[in-house]
Amino acid sequence: MQTEILDALTPATFQYAIERGARLLRAGEVVAFPTETVYGLGADALNAEAIAKVFVAKGRPSDNPLIVHVAGIADLRSCGVLDDRAERLAHTFMPGPLTLVVLSNPSIPLIARAGLQTVALRIPAHPVAAALITKSGPLVAPSANLSGHPSPTRAEHVYDDLSGRISAVIDGGPCRVGIESTVVDLSGEQAAILRPGIISVTEIEEVLGEPLLIASRTGDVPLAPGMKYRHYAPFAHVRLHIASEPPANLLVDSGRMILTPARHVNKFIGHDVHTLQESTLYALFREADLRMMREILIYACPDELDAGLLDRIRKAAEE
Numbered sequence: 001m002q003t004e005i006l007d008a009l010t011p012a013t014f015q016y017a018i019e020r021g022a023r024l025l026r027a028g029e030v031v032a033f034p035t036e037t038v039y040g041l042g043a044d045a046l047n048a049e050a051i052a053k054v055f056v057a058k059g060r061p062s063d064n065p066l067i068v069h070v071a072g073i074a075d076l077r078s079c080g081v082l083d084d085r086a087e088r089l090a091h092t093f094m095p096g097p098l099t100l101v102v103l104s105n106p107s108i109p110l111i112a113r114a115g116l117q118t119v120a121l122r123i124p125a126h127p128v129a130a131a132l133i134t135k136s137g138p139l140v141a142p143s144a145n146l147s148g149h150p151s152p153t154r155a156e157h158v159y160d161d162l163s164g165r166i167s168a169v170i171d172g173g174p175c176r177v178g179i180e181s182t183v184v185d186l187s188g189e190q191a192a193i194l195r196p197g198i199i200s201v202t203e204i205e206e207v208l209g210e211p212l213l214i215a216s217r218t219g220d221v222p223l224a225p226g227m228k229y230r231h232y233a234p235f236a237h238v239r240l241h242i243a244s245e246p247p248a249n250l251l252v253d254s255g256r257m258i259l260t261p262a263r264h265v266n267k268f269i270g271h272d273v274h275t276l277q278e279s280t281l282y283a284l285f286r287e288a289d290l291r292m293m294r295e296i297l298i299y300a301c302p303d304e305l306d307a308g309l310l311d312r313i314r315k316a317a318e319e
């Protein structure tokens, strides 16, 4: 299969990209599209055969459920059961980088939710995603990478992983956020955070008016099914050095990439030292792999990093 690249970067081509993408999706094909977090691999959320193609294209285990992406709050209600907590979080943070796990409506095919009673729902804020979903209807969309690769934050990343395996990728430029959405599970008595992201625990707790269970911290809340897989990991070894800044005599060679918070970077001009931030983390992981680097060294104090960024670094550093 030849993968079409649909350019949504210019006003002259935007409309064609959306219409062509939506037409392919309605015909049961798989189309990658940008969201504000990372690129998603879309398929019609009400078409079990189309959803099956997503699992095949990514090489994704069938026990890992997908997020259903919709255009607005009214559409959330046609996919799942929204209690008062869900309504409040949706009205505060959606459209935006938040995913809510709620009791599913029977209309969502079991394959999308890996057989679970619950469904994960999100309203992406990216104009391409919004326009596409408005035309195509609800879409399942995992991150548009091969399973086990870092999530794609540019159309080129999607193409590198999935060219020949999907019908099209819509190019909307680099993703603003760069790490995946915060996932909050509202299916139990107490709300739980299954995956940290740029919408923080504190912000969510403020809206809920009660503390969140934090899966990764307590160990007694199951993580999102997808969190058990080795994720977000480049081939290069990622090592997190707990230090306020890289050592002055840092040994830089062509096999090493260094990441550190912005304020230290300019001390190492000319070296392979880059700013540690959500928006470029995965792109740098991919660059390190393309350049066949041996290691990615990260110098930072965990307390100066947001939980979402720290989580992705820890995952990538797991052996």
Ligand code: TXA
Binding pocket: 035, 037, 038, 039, 040, 041, 064, 065, 066, 067, 099, 101, 113, 116, 118, 119, 120, 122, 124, 141, 142, 143, 144, 179, 180, 181, 183, 194, 195, 224, 225, 226, 227
């Ligand atoms: O930012 C994002 O969320 C991106 C963009 C494309 O929207 N999507 C994304 O999807 O990261 P994916 O499939 O790569 O990650 C979805 C996560 C997985 O860890 C999955 O296990 C979890 O959400 N998840 C999905 N449905 C669930 C459910 N019913 N219960 C618990 N966890 C669920």
Ligand code: MG
Binding pocket: 142, 143, 151
């Ligand atoms: Mg993913």
